[in-house]
Amino acid sequence: MNITIIGSGNVGGTLAVGFRKAGHSIILGVKDPALPFKGKDLAQEYNFPFYPIQEAVQKSEVIVIAAPAHFAHEIAQTLGDVKDKVIIDTMNAVMKKPAHYANSSEAILDNCNCTDVVKCFNTTGAENMANPHYGDTRLDMFVAGDSVKGKHIATQLAKDIGFADCFDFGGNDKFSLMEQFALAWINLAMMQKMGRNIGFKLLKRQ
Template sequence: MSTVGVIGTGNIGGTLGRAFARGGYQVVFGSRSPEGSAAAGDTGAKVGTVVEAVAAGEVVVLALPGTEVEGFLLEHGAALDGKVVVDATNSFPGPVLNAAALFAAHAPGARYARAFSSQAWETFATPPADGGPSDLPFSSAAEDRETVAALIESVPGLRAYYLGADAQDQVDAAIALLFPAFSTRGRSVSLRIVTNG
């Protein structure tokens, strides 16, 4: 199992990091205020600085507000070289939700992937009541597909659904379809992707 650095300890980062730890990963949370943080819960995960989490993570999951991504990359972009970095952010209300262009500009050595952005954090905390699994669309380079899929499927109730390399816009399209459902069905929503052929 890889060591996962989770940047962000809020609803998304905290929920995902604890799920990864329970799924067998070594997890280091990156927080601006690590002292006294309860992000790890009872999982055995560690809470450190952002620098420590980036350094420790073979895989880094970015779970910050969309407005903070560029600043993070300006400060830490070089340290992401060679690492699989999973973009779980959404730049609302911008016309482009993913941070692929920011990574290309400020962290070109990172191995960019897009996942965990199309569903609300409640789906990651509690599997949907209909029994799931819920398909989670993701994009990554082909060589990182298994790594990202295993990370997704360590979260109870999720099934990885690969859209291909450089398919972050398709992940964003899934977000546009799903988010209106939260207002009518609640925020823990199951997604089933059905294909023909």
């Protein structure tokens, strides 16, 4: 798959490397290619091409957004034509909301012409995206959104980077719940001081 990643910090950089190792082609969408950006060293190390956001978006069928959530609506307005693309939103608007939107995914849907927007890779720390293995057990990932196509692609990508499964959290009406779920991880890791080496695994009785 050709995947454009907007935001190349902790999450975007980690996913870029993981997706590349799984065999996908990665392009970074950056604010200004002439200026420094967080993933510049990674871009050099892994030979990721980088372009201004709109140009980078047009080169891929899948767009991953991993920027501060309160910019979600502004970023969505810069994407250009994304009607036939899938957008995977990794962001959490837990501290600061994008304008008057309840969550980042709703802000994206309302500010571009993409209908295949799903939220995924937001419910755990970037370290777990780099390595979801805990001994013999692998963490699970979760995805929400109305787009069946988007959920199929996000699930495949989650498994590609080592998550055991990617459970369907429901439709667009579950975007905020996914952000609250992320806040539960943040609470345990930070506020309750358990540290970032924790993650969620769903158990099912047979």
